[in-house]
Amino acid sequence: MNKIENNKAWFLVLPVFVLVAFSAIIPLMTVVNYSVQDVFDTNTRYFVGTEWFKAILNDAALQSALMKQFMFSFTTLSIEIPLGIGIALLMPKRGMAASLCLVLIALPLLIPLNVVGTIWQIFTRSDIGLMGWSLREMGVAYNISRNPVDAWATIILMDVWHWTPLIALLCYSGLRSIPEAYYQAARIDRASRWAIFRYIQLPKLTNVLIIGILLRFMDSFMIYAEPFVLTGGGPGSSTTFLSQALTTMAIGQFDVGPAAAFSIIYFLIILAVSWVFYTTIMNMQKEK
Amino acid sequence: MKSRIALIVYILFILLPIYWLLNMSFKTNQEILGAITFWPQNFTFENYQKILTDPSWYKGYINSMIYVSLNMVISLTVALPAAYAFSRYKFVGDKHLFFWLLSNKMAPPAVFVLPFFQLYSSVGLFDTHIAVALAHCLFNIPLAVWILEGFMSSVPKEIDETAYIDGYSFPRFFAKIFIPLIGSGIGVTAFFLFMFSWIELLLARTLTATEAQPIQVIMTRTVGASGIDWGVLAAAGVLTIIPGIFVIYFVRNHIAKGFALGRT
Structure with missing residues (x-):
């Protein structure tokens, strides 16, 4: 669409700018401020320059938290995206069945994050949970508080359960926007099921998929409440992701300086990855 | 038909943990800790009552x-x-x-x-x-x-x-x-x-x-x-x-x- 040049449009954006600036810029300045100081109490503080940044970047525990974070985001996304597309293709197209499917599939999305953790904590306990109990009855040695592999598998299963619906719903609505005539043309050409997917459905899905991937990447990279409730970050620190490491440092130990430096590095990583996605979206929209 | 079954399996996967939570919310603590039951044996609203009256x-x-x-x-x-x-x-x-x-x-x-x-x-x-x-x-x-x-x-x-x-x-x-x-x-x-x-x-x-x-x-x-x-x-x-x-x-x-x- 051709946009008109008009700087008065700033007045329409102003309320958003003021509100977001209030809740973003002021706190961010505090964080930057702390990241270069050593704070003893409200009156005693020293300028320490980049010392905290060096300390954080060399901290082995945080490096491993970062690695785990990338592994977690990568694993969940590579399961959720294909599965979500698959579910969207299977869903009925209209009628009562379609509505019912939509409501049931959307259900996990609206459960508070720590309740999701609680649901899975209950579900996987071997004494009172259906899944934990069934596995034990089948003779599988399954214990999320002792075995890191079990803890990881459970957290990934939980995230797939929780967030695949978002991808499925986005793709479903993308698929609904394809005119019936396209499919008729494909039938006349005797296109295979795969060809229909590859050349008709997938191109229509790219836009919604980029939105989905962007949202999922951002949210999986900040995951906090679910693993915190389910495993508490353990066993050991095998499922301690970045947000939990940061909150423990900032609120638990009150190490304000290092926590602030950590925050800035954390934010910059998300910003960098999301910038790549964002420019991709913008370029694709320009091509149209 | 195959696709119907796959979809139903997925929806069951979504509902199963929620069903378990619902099932548990109608049980007494003795029953929860006692044994695995797929349906509350002593159906009770006590848990909800405690929340909704306090x-x-x-x-x-x-x-x-x-x-x-x-x-x-x-x-x-x-x-x-x-x-x-x-x-x-x-x-x-x-x-x-x-x-x-x-x-x-x-x-x-x-x-x-x-x-x-x-x-x-x-x-x-x-x-x-x-x-x-x-x-x-x-x-x-x-x-x-x-x-x-x-x-x-x-x-x-x-x-x-x-x-x-x-x-x-x-x-x-x-x-x-x-x-x-x-x-x-x-x-x-x-x-x-x-x-x-x-x-x-x-x-x-x-x-x-x-x-x-x-x-x-x-x-x-x-x-x-x-x-x-x-x-x-x-x-x-x-x-x-x-x-x-x-x-x-x-x-x-x-x-x-x-x-x-x-x-x-």
Whole structure:
């Protein structure tokens, strides 16, 4: 669409700018401020320059938290995206069945994050949970508080359960926007099921998929409440992701300086990855 | 037929953990800890009764509802005109501003926990509903602008021009003509705003103490000296799912069209 040049449009954006600036810029300045100081109490503080940044970047525990974070985001996304597309293709197209499917599939999305953790904590306990109990009855040695592999598998299963619906719903609505005539043309050409997917459905899905991937990447990279409730970050620190490491440092130990430096590095990583996605979206929209 | 079965298996996978929670919420603690039963043997409403008759419990639901609604109202009010500006006009710094807005959706709440606590304490808003609502604006306003901009861009510009020629002022055109046109967009935006505000824990927990504490935080109280009160915990969990079901039910007709966010 051709946009008109008009700087008065700033007045329409102003309320958003003021509100977001209030809740973003002021706190961010505090964080930057702390990241270069050593704070003893409200009156005693020293300028320490980049010392905290060096300390954080060399901290082995945080490096491993970062690695785990990338592994977690990568694993969940590579399961959720294909599965979500698959579910969207299977869903009925209209009628009562379609509505019912939509409501049931959307259900996990609206459960508070720590309740999701609680649901899975209950579900996987071997004494009172259906899944934990069934596995034990089948003779599988399954214990999320002792075995890191079990803890990881459970957290990934939980995230797939929780967030695949978002991808499925986005793709479903993308698929609904394809005119019936396209499919008729494909039938006349005797296109295979795969060809229909590859050349008709997938191109229509790219836009919604980029939105989905962007949202999922951002949210999986900040995951906090679910693993915190389910495993508490353990066993050991095998499922301690970045947000939990940061909150423990900032609120638990009150190490304000290092926590602030950590925050800035954390934010910059998300910003960098999301910038790549964002420019991709913008370029694709320009091509149209 | 095969695809039907696959879909049913997936929906069972979704429902199974929720069924277990529901099942547990109607049991007594003895039964929960006693043996695995697939249906409550001594069906009881005790767990729900405990929550719904104790103000310190049910106030949590009211608090959550209040700040989620406040947040939805604030976000939509400021995001609607801004999204219109982004979809219709070019202005100095528009692209940078848009990315800056989105970058706030990318900011991990954990980064903001400490500064928010200090900021809202210093202006005397700590432990109020408005503090949580404003804090959630950080990620909800950018999201609302982003989604609405997509919907507004799919409305042809000729409609605006015709309305101005017919003598409509901007506010009247916006309220009378434009907003009804993007109704399903607003519905879907509201869905996402509700979702991200309702499920958030970290900021809501940090910014409240007693007066505005949300239900998710109150739930953690079930861990007492005598162990965890599983029945009440399960019942509280079930009650947090119910508002979500209503919201999905209201937007179900917009989901098919609207979730593509006007961008197909």
